[in-house]
Amino acid sequence: MTYSFGHNSFGKYDIVRPWLVSGKNDVPAYIPQPSYSQTSIPDNGPEISEIKDMYQIECMRNSCKLASYILRQVNTLIKPGITTDALDKQVHDMIIGNGAYPSPLNYRGFPKSICTSVNNVACHGIPDNRPLQDGDILNVDITVYLNGYHGDCSNMFQIGEVDSEGKRLITITELCLKEAIQICKPNERFCNIGNVIEEIANKHNLSVIPACLGHGIGTYFHGAPDIYHFANDYSERMQSGMTFTIEPILSQGTTQLEILEDGWTACTIDNSRTAQIEHTILITDDGCEVLTF
Ligand code: MF3
Numbered sequence: 563m564t565y566s567f568g569h570n571s572f573g574k575y576d577i578v579r580p581w582l583v584s585g586k587n588d589v590p591a592y593i594p595q596p597s598y599s600q601t602s603i604p605d606n607g608p609e610i611s612e613i614k615d616m617y618q619i620e621c622m623r624n625s626c627k628l629a630s631y632i633l634r635q636v637n638t639l640i641k642p643g644i645t646t647d648a649l650d651k652q653v654h655d656m657i658i659g660n661g662a663y664p665s666p667l668n669y670r671g672f673p674k675s676i677c678t679s680v681n682n683v684a685c686h687g688i689p690d691n692r693p694l695q696d697g698d699i700l701n702v703d704i705t706v707y708l709n710g711y712h713g714d715c716s717n718m719f720q721i722g723e724v725d726s727e728g729k730r731l732i733t734i735t736e737l738c739l740k741e742a743i744q745i746c747k748p749n750e751r752f753c754n755i756g757n758v759i760e761e762i763a764n765k766h767n768l769s770v771i772p773a774c775l776g777h778g779i780g781t782y783f784h785g786a787p788d789i790y791h792f793a794n795d796y797s798e799r800m801q802s803g804m805t806f807t808i809e810p811i812l813s814q815g816t817t818q819l820e821i822l823e824d825g826w827t828a829c830t831i832d833n834s835r836t837a838q839i840e841h842t843i844l845i846t847d848d849g850c851e852v853l854t855f
């Protein structure tokens with residue numbers, strides 16, 4: 563197998579295109595499934611932000627705890643030479659083994675159980691038979707549906723020796739998410755999430771991809787509120803009992819994405835690398851709780 567390394571002003575890394583995607587993973591009938599697992603069409607999420615009661619919050623805690631546990635296990639599976647398809651299969655089995663459904667599977671027709679976005683793929687990468695190689699950075703996004711509630715998180719992983727620009731991109735993305743979480747509390751405006759993220763990104767000469775939003779989450783995968791990660795003046799305020807994700811994508815170069823023919827894979831049009839990290843947050847009476855820690 564031959565690998566080509568790109569060498570451009572964004573650093574030293576492989577420019578990735580989709581490889582072969584294998585057949586559908588099975589889900590045993592005893593696993594409770596969201597309705598789109600059959601139809602591919604999700605029920606509409608709420609149009610106004612839902613305030614969850616104690617029972618709903620407990621359900622969110624459980625699904626989020628499982629999602630973050632599975633995401634941590636990815637550390638032990640990921641290594642040079644493993645394909646994202648093999649990673650998808652192992653994670654799929656682990657999710658099923660814990661009595662949950664892998665939320666991406668057949669969501670609007672998505673063909674796999676996790677999203678794996680490598681180097682210049684910004685988000686919604688489909689696991690395929692490309693072996694991970696030295697120098698790759700990738701986002702693995704895990705969402706599980708447990709007891710009727712979704713929990714959603716993602717993190718960046720590094721394969722072997724990553725160049726300094728790749729490492730810096732990841733570090734600043736971590737900082738953006740951390741600082742955004744720190745302002746979350748009742749009565750805070752949602753727009754300040756984007757205002758904080760954009761300021762930090764720009765200060766470090768990185769840009770925020772505007773097309774990708776955080777979202778409310780619950781019995782639905784995506785619903786109100788929309789969370790913008792760029793500077794904005796959206797007027798809605800956070801309230802205790804709301805659950806939503808924050809999932810900024812930072813780019814080394816352009817903010818423009820191209821969706822490939824598979825209908826999912828979103829690449830930067832200048833092949834620059836991106837990094838994304840995601841947590842699901844609960845607003846509490848005196849601040850917030852990161853449900854996917
Ligand atoms: N987990 C992604 C998010 O953070 C959504 C993936 S949609 C899928 O919102 F269909 F690609 F799975």
Ligand code: CO
Pocket residue numbers: 714776777807809840
């Ligand atoms: Co999400």
Ligand code: CO
Pocket residue numbers: 703704705714715716840
């Ligand atoms: Co996600």
